[in-house]
Amino acid sequence: MELKEKLLSSFxxxxxxxxxxxxxxxxxxxxxxxxxxxxxxSKKEEAWKYTSLNKILKxxxxxxxxxxxxxxxxxxxxYFIYDIDSYKIVFIDGKYSSHLSQTTHDGMDVCLMxxxxxxxxxxLVIEHYFNKAATKDSLPALNTAFSSEGAYIHIPKNKLVExxxxxxxxxxxxxxxxxxxxxxxxxxxxxxxxxxIERHQxxxxxxxxxxxxxxxxxxxxxxxxxxxIQNDNSNASLIDNTFLKQKQESVCSVHTFAFGGKLTRNxxxxxxxxxxxxxxxxxxxxxGNKQHVDHNTLVHHIEPNCExxxxxxxxxxxxxxxxxxxxxxxxxxxQKTNAFQxxxxxxxxxKATINTKPQLEIFADDVKCSHGCTIGQLDESAxxxxxxxxxxxxxxxxxxMYAFSNDVMSSVKIPELKQRITKIIxxxxxxxxxxxx
Amino acid sequence: xxKINNLHASVEDKSILKGINLEVKPGEVHAIMGPNxxxxxxxxxxxxxxxxxxxxxxxxxxxxEDIDELAAEERAHKGVFLSFQYPIEIPGVSVTNFIKTxxxxxxxxxxxxxxxxxxxxxxxxxxxxxLEIDRKFLSRSLNxxxxxxxxxxxxxxxxxxxxxxxxxxxxxxxxxxxxxLRIVANGVNKxxxxxxxxxxxxHYQRLLDHIVPDFVHVLYNGKIVxxxxxxxxxxxxxxxxxxxxxxxxx
Numbered sequence: 001m002e003l004k005e006k007l008l009s010s011f012x013x014x015x016x017x018x019x020x021x022x023x024x025x026x027x028x029x030x031x032x033x034x035x036x037x038x039x040x041x042s043k044k045e046e047a048w049k050y051t052s053l054n055k056i057l058k059x060x061x062x063x064x065x066x067x068x069x070x071x072x073x074x075x076x077x078x079y080f081i082y083d084i085d086s087y088k089i090v091f092i093d094g095k096y097s098s099h100l101s102q103t104t105h106d107g108m109d110v111c112l113m114x115x116x117x118x119x120x121x122x123x124l125v126i127e128h129y130f131n132k133a134a135t136k137d138s139l140p141a142l143n144t145a146f147s148s149e150g151a152y153i154h155i156p157k158n159k160l161v162e163x164x165x166x167x168x169x170x171x172x173x174x175x176x177x178x179x180x181x182x183x184x185x186x187x188x189x190x191x192x193x194x195x196x197i198e199r200h201q202x203x204x205x206x207x208x209x210x211x212x213x214x215x216x217x218x219x220x221x222x223x224x225x226x227x228x229i230q231n232d233n234s235n236a237s238l239i240d241n242t243f244l245k246q247k248q249e250s251v252c253s254v255h256t257f258a259f260g261g262k263l264t265r266n267x268x269x270x271x272x273x274x275x276x277x278x279x280x281x282x283x284x285x286x287x288g289n290k291q292h293v294d295h296n297t298l299v300h301h302i303e304p305n306c307e308x309x310x311x312x313x314x315x316x317x318x319x320x321x322x323x324x325x326x327x328x329x330x331x332x333x334x335q336k337t338n339a340f341q342x343x344x345x346x347x348x349x350x351k352a353t354i355n356t357k358p359q360l361e362i363f364a365d366d367v368k369c370s371h372g373c374t375i376g377q378l379d380e381s382a383x384x385x386x387x388x389x390x391x392x393x394x395x396x397x398x399x400x401m402y403a404f405s406n407d408v409m410s411s412v413k414i415p416e417l418k419q420r421i422t423k424i425i426x427x428x429x430x431x432x433x434x435x436x437x
Numbered sequence: 438x439x440k441i442n443n444l445h446a447s448v449e450d451k452s453i454l455k456g457i458n459l460e461v462k463p464g465e466v467h468a469i470m471g472p473n474x475x476x477x478x479x480x481x482x483x484x485x486x487x488x489x490x491x492x493x494x495x496x497x498x499x500x501x502e503d504i505d506e507l508a509a510e511e512r513a514h515k516g517v518f519l520s521f522q523y524p525i526e527i528p529g530v531s532v533t534n535f536i537k538t539x540x541x542x543x544x545x546x547x548x549x550x551x552x553x554x555x556x557x558x559x560x561x562x563x564x565x566x567x568l569e570i571d572r573k574f575l576s577r578s579l580n581x582x583x584x585x586x587x588x589x590x591x592x593x594x595x596x597x598x599x600x601x602x603x604x605x606x607x608x609x610x611x612x613x614x615x616x617x618l619r620i621v622a623n624g625v626n627k628x629x630x631x632x633x634x635x636x637x638x639x640h641y642q643r644l645l646d647h648i649v650p651d652f653v654h655v656l657y658n659g660k661i662v663x664x665x666x667x668x669x670x671x672x673x674x675x676x677x678x679x680x681x682x683x684x685x686x687x
Contacts, residue, residue, distance in 0.1 A: 389539040403530045
């Protein structure tokens with residue numbers, strides 16, 4: 001059976017298992033209809049021109065999470081940021097793992113989506129925010145239809161959340177291929193500040209397809225720093241749909257670190273619904289083998305006097321493929337917008353490919369918008385310079401690539417996270433450099 | 438120390454060096470002068486191991502070993518240093534991190550452990566002081582936005598850190614004002630010993646007032662056409678290169 005049919009026929013069973021007597025039931029029912037109508041996106045759609053899902057949809061995924069697979073903390077510790085205190089919401093094959101997690105209801109909610117979707121005390125928030133930022137595109141709709149588990153984070157007014165929140169999805173796949181559909185809802189009220197790290201990590205070589213939706217609402221003057229560390233397992237595919245709605249004077253940043261996987265697609269959407277908003281989108285992509293990563297960004301400037309900054313760096317080796325499609329819309333009312341976008345790529349193999357496409361739709365006449373993309377090789381004269389000082393070729397290459405991604409690394413505000421990512425990059429480049437950036 | 442025998446080198450089939458012979462012994466300072474396009478920078482690059490150039494004839498010996506086939510980093514590990522005419526900007530890598538990496542890679546090649554961080558810091562400070570380099574400067578990205586003088590001072594700072602056996606200074610005086618020239622020359626002189634050697638490549642006499650050469654060679658059209666002592670440099674300063682060209686072409 002094709003995956004689409006399988007999903008459609010599973011929906012009834014799924015709905016019967018969760019509470020059908022809720023507001024969410026109607027949302028899910030609408031969503032499955034949308035998915036049924038639209039199906040999976042194909043390369044015929046402009047937004048999917050360079051990314052084909054065909055191959056990954058052929059697998060026979062099991063669409064319901066199975067029993068929790070026991071994992072010992074010591075075996076997965078390295079995937080956490082552990083040198084500092086943090087909240088943790090951990091899932092194994094889509095199921096909440098209480099013994100690896102540390103949630104809270106003390107003055108804020110850092111807990112589970114399943115609780116938020118079913119308990120009456122969250123009803124108002126759910127009715128107000130759930131599925132209010134996600135688009136009606138087929139993949140977010142599919143996630144909405146099956147949404148039952150994920151992270152639920154609600155930070156009240158005037159709160160500085162001192163510990164970062166880690167949302168970690170482990171997949172083991174047990175005996176077969178697994179499809180996961182985590183759903184996160186994050187509401188940050190006025191003047192509050194939160195840092196969130198989201199990580200997807202396969203622990204085995206079993207295939208996994210994750211279709212994730214995260215909705216983030218940043219109210220007036222809220223600050224949200226979101227870091228995504230994406231799966232590097234070669235049998236893992238990830239479709240990440242993230243939607244941020246920002247109110248006036250809020251500052252939201254999303255850093256996306258894509259280090260591989262079979263196929264990764266990031267649909268990252270920012271909507272500016274107020275004045276003097278800042279939106280920051282940064283990414284480092286390092287690929288090899290036949291890996292494919294597609295960054296599809298949207299910044300929608302709706303109101304005047306706002307800014308957006310996009311900076312994506314990519315390093316592509318072997319037969320890997322990268323896509324960057326950055327869309328900026330500046331509405332007629334959004335005067336004095338400052339929108340910047342840059343996408344720089346290095347191809348370190350003759351067989352690697354990058355498709356990069358800035359897409360600007362500007363309807364206001366008093367704005368500053370700039371975009372630039374570069375595709376190049378490592379600078380030969382810089383290589384000779386470094387080698388002439390005794391730095392061997394491999395290390396010199398690594399140092400140049402580090403340096404290349406430094407602009408993005410320098411804005412990571414959690415030092416432990418920065419160190420960890422630097423280490424992952426070093427690992428990927430197969431070197432050990434004696435310093436952090 | 439350095440022995441260049443009948444060296445021919447070309448880039449993309451264009452012959453540039455056409456039979457260079459040069460011997461540099463420990464403790465000596467050699468100056469290589471010559472008009473534009475005579476092959477001075479090529480000679481420096483070929484000795485340092487730039488792969489764009491192909492050695493078509495002859496060889497380069499360093500301390501008795503043929504180094505033609507060695508990679509640039511291997512030559513550096515043996516003690517060859519090239520101060521670039523145009524130092525390369527490397528955004529994102531600080532001066533400190535760069536030199537740390539260079540030193541520790543050289544140590545690794547010699548089977549040594551990394552230099553302890555404390556010793557490294559001390560050494561960096563000591564050498565920065567020698568070149569009158571501001572500490573703040575050390576945390577800036579390598580050569581990025583540096584003035585001409587800062588770039589050259591940074592080259593000599595790296596030389597001071599790496600303590601090479603043979604330092605080739607390619608047009609280190611270009612882009613330097615008189616104060617910077619004095620600082621750079623002073624740095625080079627302090628690093629000089631009976632065990633190491635310096636090859637200064639320059640257009641002009643003025644650097645040679647500060648770094649006094651034992652021998653002066655004139656490179657023209659890919660060959661050393663005249664050698665002498667420091668007086669030759671004065672003569673060139675006075676008379677230019679035309680008389681040399683005439684002598685050669687006659």
